[in-house]
Amino acid sequence: MTTVISEKTDHFLSQLSIPENSFQLAAAERALQLDFPTTRDEYWKYTRLSKISKGAFTDSFEQKEKLDIEDQLVSNEFIVIENGIVREDISQYQKDYKIEISDASSPKTLKVNSSDIFSTINRAAAIHNVKITIGANKVIDTPLQIVYLNHSDRIISNTQLEINAEKSSKSTIVITNIGNEGKESFNNHVMTVDVAENAHLTINKIQAGNPSNYNISTEEIEQDQNSTFKINTVTLKGALVRNNINIAVNGQNCETHMNGAIVTKEKQHIDNHTFVDHKVSNCFSNENYKYVLEGKATGVFNGRVVVRQDAQVINAYQNNGNILLSDHASINSKPELEIYADDVKCSHGSTTGQLDENAIFYLQARGIAKENAKKLLVAAFIGEVIEEIEHEGTISLIHRLFKEVHNWDF
Amino acid sequence: MSGYTEEELKEELKDQEYKFGFTTDIESEKIPAGLSEEVVRMISAKKNEPEWLLEYRLNALRVWMEMTEPEWAHVKYEKPDFQNISYFSAPKKQYESWEDVDPEMKATMDKLGISLDEQKKLTGVAVDFVMDSVSVATSFKEKLSELGIIFSSFSEAVQNHPELVRKYLGTVVPTQDNFYAALNSAVFSDGSFCYIPKGVKCPMELSTYFRINESGTGQFERTLVVADEGSYVSYLEGCTAPMRDENQLHAAVVELIALDNAEIKYSTVQNWFPGDKDGKGGIFNFVTKRGMCHTNSKISWTQVETGSAVTWKYPSCILKGDNSIGEFYSVAVTNNYQQADTGTKMIHLGKNTKSTVISKGISAGQSQNSYRGLIQIAKKAENARNFTQCDSLLMTDRCGAHTFPYIECANNSAKLEHEATTSKIGEDQIFYCQQRGLSEEKAIGLIVNGYVKEVLNKLPMEFAVEAQKLLAISLENSVG
Numbered sequence: 042m043t044t045v046i047s048e049k050t051d052h053f054l055s056q057l058s059i060p061e062n063s064f065q066l067a068a069a070e071r072a073l074q075l076d077f078p079t080t081r082d083e084y085w086k087y088t089r090l091s092k093i094s095k096g097a098f099t100d101s102f103e104q105k106e107k108l109d110i111e112d113q114l115v116s117n118e119f120i121v122i123e124n125g126i127v128r129e130d131i132s133q134y135q136k137d138y139k140i141e142i143s144d145a146s147s148p149k150t151l152k153v154n155s156s157d158i159f160s161t162i163n164r165a166a167a168i169h170n171v172k173i174t175i176g177a178n179k180v181i182d183t184p185l186q187i188v189y190l191n192h193s194d195r196i197i198s199n200t201q202l203e204i205n206a207e208k209s210s211k212s213t214i215v216i217t218n219i220g221n222e223g224k225e226s227f228n229n230h231v232m233t234v235d236v237a238e239n240a241h242l243t244i245n246k247i248q249a250g251n252p253s254n255y256n257i258s259t260e261e262i263e264q265d266q267n268s269t270f271k272i273n274t275v276t277l278k279g280a281l282v283r284n285n286i287n288i289a290v291n292g293q294n295c296e297t298h299m300n301g302a303i304v305t306k307e308k309q310h311i312d313n314h315t316f317v318d319h320k321v322s323n324c325f326s327n328e329n330y331k332y333v334l335e336g337k338a339t340g341v342f343n344g345r346v347v348v349r350q351d352a353q354v355i356n357a358y359q360n361n362g363n364i365l366l367s368d369h370a371s372i373n374s375k376p377e378l379e380i381y382a383d384d385v386k387c388s389h390g391s392t393t394g395q396l397d398e399n400a401i402f403y404l405q406a407r408g409i410a411k412e413n414a415k416k417l418l419v420a421a422f423i424g425e426v427i428e429e430i431e432h433e434g435t436i437s438l439i440h441r442l443f444k445e446v447h448n449w450d451f
Numbered sequence: 452m453s454g455y456t457e458e459e460l461k462e463e464l465k466d467q468e469y470k471f472g473f474t475t476d477i478e479s480e481k482i483p484a485g486l487s488e489e490v491v492r493m494i495s496a497k498k499n500e501p502e503w504l505l506e507y508r509l510n511a512l513r514v515w516m517e518m519t520e521p522e523w524a525h526v527k528y529e530k531p532d533f534q535n536i537s538y539f540s541a542p543k544k545q546y547e548s549w550e551d552v553d554p555e556m557k558a559t560m561d562k563l564g565i566s567l568d569e570q571k572k573l574t575g576v577a578v579d580f581v582m583d584s585v586s587v588a589t590s591f592k593e594k595l596s597e598l599g600i601i602f603s604s605f606s607e608a609v610q611n612h613p614e615l616v617r618k619y620l621g622t623v624v625p626t627q628d629n630f631y632a633a634l635n636s637a638v639f640s641d642g643s644f645c646y647i648p649k650g651v652k653c654p655m656e657l658s659t660y661f662r663i664n665e666s667g668t669g670q671f672e673r674t675l676v677v678a679d680e681g682s683y684v685s686y687l688e689g690c691t692a693p694m695r696d697e698n699q700l701h702a703a704v705v706e707l708i709a710l711d712n713a714e715i716k717y718s719t720v721q722n723w724f725p726g727d728k729d730g731k732g733g734i735f736n737f738v739t740k741r742g743m744c745h746t747n748s749k750i751s752w753t754q755v756e757t758g759s760a761v762t763w764k765y766p767s768c769i770l771k772g773d774n775s776i777g778e779f780y781s782v783a784v785t786n787n788y789q790q791a792d793t794g795t796k797m798i799h800l801g802k803n804t805k806s807t808v809i810s811k812g813i814s815a816g817q818s819q820n821s822y823r824g825l826i827q828i829a830k831k832a833e834n835a836r837n838f839t840q841c842d843s844l845l846m847t848d849r850c851g852a853h854t855f856p857y858i859e860c861a862n863n864s865a866k867l868e869h870e871a872t873t874s875k876i877g878e879d880q881i882f883y884c885q886q887r888g889l890s891e892e893k894a895i896g897l898i899v900n901g902y903v904k905e906v907l908n909k910l911p912m913e914f915a916v917e918a919q920k921l922l923a924i925s926l927e928n929s930v931g
Contacts, residue, residue: 365860365862373859374857375855379851379853380843381851383846383850383875385875389869390869391870392867394865394866
């Protein structure tokens with residue numbers, strides 16, 4: 042059998058030092074047969090990857106002895122991952138969370154799609170694998186924070202995260218990707234999540250790295266019966282951010298929530314692809330993504346809900362609201378429903394517009410300056426997403442970031 | 452009948468056969484199956500076409516040869532063998548006048564309920580009746596020509612008004628637009644041409660009934676409607692087809708051009724043979740329909756789709772001129788093993804352009820019904836406005852209803868709304884109606900009727916009646 046090797050992928054991989062072990066070499070071999078998707082691929086229709094595929098990234102760097110992460114922390118339990126390498130010396134966590142850090146060389150439980158080039162590259166080039174287990178019946182109030190840092194220029198960090206929320210557990214994980222000093226770095230993130238029976242898991246993601254950063258996250262979530270899973274994504278910066286959230290609802294009586302607040306400016310491109318696969322009956326899913334785009338920012342929202350043939354009594358809702366604040370901002374929205382069962386209530390809505398002139402005028406008449414009136418309206422618009430985060434420390438971090446990035450107060 | 456339940460409705464839907472399934476026995480002239488430059492030349496020669504049109508066809512054939520069949524639509528079907536299709540078939544006899552028309556053909560029209568005699572007298576609708584590919588009778592021509600309106604078969608228009616055809620052909624749907632548009636451009640057999648002069652309001656609804664009749668014949672209709680400045684026309688297109696076991700291909704192209712201040716209303720009732728209840732046979736309907744709106748003009752598409760085994764159809768509007776308006780109203784019903792992937796594209800280029808999309812899908816049996824739509828707001832389309840609503844109604848637990856909207860906005864003064872819902876008929880709604888003394892059957896009829904009313908209301912009076920009939924056949928007694 043002859044195999045065609047993609048030149049671009051070959052070039053991309055040649056810059057990386059693939060760990061010398063059979064598992065990762067095999068993954069690299071597989072990656073070579075995959076090409077970077079183009080806008081001709083439906084799944085990547087609105088996102089151009091040439092900056093990543095042609096980019097010269099490196100994975101070698103010098104570790105910094107001291108990392109200034111104090112102002113990013115929202116919890117006193119945290120794991121620090123610097124340029125894809127776990128810094129156990131700085132990390133700090135109690136026994137509540139069982140954390141296993143291993144090198145990425147032996148076959149893992151990590152389930153990735155072998156035809157997806159980014160997760161295959163991740164598999165080939167990752168250094169560390171972080172596995173978090175929340176033990177059965179454990180209810181943990183303190184969130185665990187994963188602090189990703191990319192502080193070298195043109196660094197690629199292939200990060201792997203596995204989360205197992207065991208039966209009847211309840212916990213919150215906060216993933217932050219902020220304050221990256223490295224220019225044009227690329228975080229290629231793969232995460233798999235298992236939410237077991239009766240478990241409650243919330244993941245809050247905050248993406249506000251260097252505006253020249255690239256970030257591609259592939260997240261595979263599986264839910265067992267009676268479980269609740271919630272993922273909140275807040276994105277403020279990134280030259281190219283793509284979040285692929287794929288949720289398979291395998292058990293009955295599950296609840297799934299996805300929320301997103303994207304407020305960005307300049308020439309940034311934020312792309313959220315979500316996919317909820319309702320395989321069984323009696324489930325509920327809700328999705329709410331809000332975009333506020335300024336400058337030359339472009340936004341992409343693609344929400345897909347599939348209700349399989351025998352999955353009856355499903356309520357699935359999708360909402361996507363977009364506000365364009367400047368002449369040059371643009372948004373592409375594609376909320377999809379694929380329904381093969383009949384006893385369902387599914388709906389989606391998508392709106393695109395601008396701030397209500399009358400509302401601004403009203404606020405101005407009450408003595409609020411125009412700029413502030415606008416901020417107030419935007420805050421109200423995305424407020425319903427931020428409210429979902431339900432953790433004060435995280436919310437105040439987000440408020441602070443808003444202040445820093447957009448000079449906005451809530 | 453008392454106690455008519457949803458179960459019984461489903462039972463009836465299963466056994467509902469195609470009512471208009473019959474074949475007219477008329478000798479046809481056919482050219483051998485297959486597609487090549489020679490065949491294209493032959494079609495062109497048979498129709499005595501000018502050199503530029505032959506060139507147009509040959510160019511389209513060359514483009515088509517380079518293309519591959521698209522696969523993105525949410526439908527599964529066995530691809531047609533393009534070398535096994537006969538690309539031209541015309542009834543052999545030509546008619547001098549209406550009296551000369553074959554009585555059998557007249558009878559066919561009677562069965563369809565669109566007899567020319569009747570329509571001439573009663574409805575005032577001029578009908579350009581297309582049996583397979585050649586127009587056999589055109590009525591009301593004199594009356595229309597008094598106003599300067601040209602309404603004729605496409606081949607007649609090529610002979611009589613070549614300058615108009617040449618000016619507008621392919622300007623909205625270019626040859627290289629898509630696989631089936633290219634195929635159509637190469638081999639189109641006949642179709643309708645309509646031109647409304649400046650400032651003329653067409654006094655009657657122009658209507659064409661298409662009908663596939665010859666076994667193994669693909670039908671490649673070409674329709675071109677040009678509404679000159681300040682004119683108005685309402686155009687009706689309706690289709691019925693006889694029962695067949697093999698799949699037949701229908702790849703039409705419809706081009707509408709609304710010049711400044713003009714308005715075109717294009718209504719379709721589509722009832723090609725959908726295949727039997729086991730999904731055997733049926734028509735493949737791969738149609739490219741598009742309209743170009745110039746300044747202050749309006750194009751409105753209304754369609755009721757009940758037929759075809761596989762439908763792939765997106766009547767679209769390019770809102771090029773400032774203040775232009777595009778509308779799309781659609782009811783798509785699928786039953787048994789039918790598959791429909793239909794919707795619209797609204798391309799906003801001009802300032803203050805508006806578009807409205809209302810799509811109602813009803814899926815029954817094991818059918819798959821998809822809405823696929825694009826709303827695109829270009830950078831310079833200031834103050835564009837769109838409202839989209841696509842609802843799906845599910846009748847059984849084996850059918851599917853899907854929504855794939857694409858919303859692309861590059862202008863910050865645009866206001867876009869999109870909403871979609873998918874559900875079955877609410878049991879509480881039926882219960883409420885029953886409480887008010889309606890039988891379950893009537894309740895279902897009432898709800899379905901109310902559900903599609905918004906679209907049916909947009910159809911011209913004469914057509915709404917036929918649309919009602921087709922819905923009733925497709926969904927049996929549930930539609931009152």
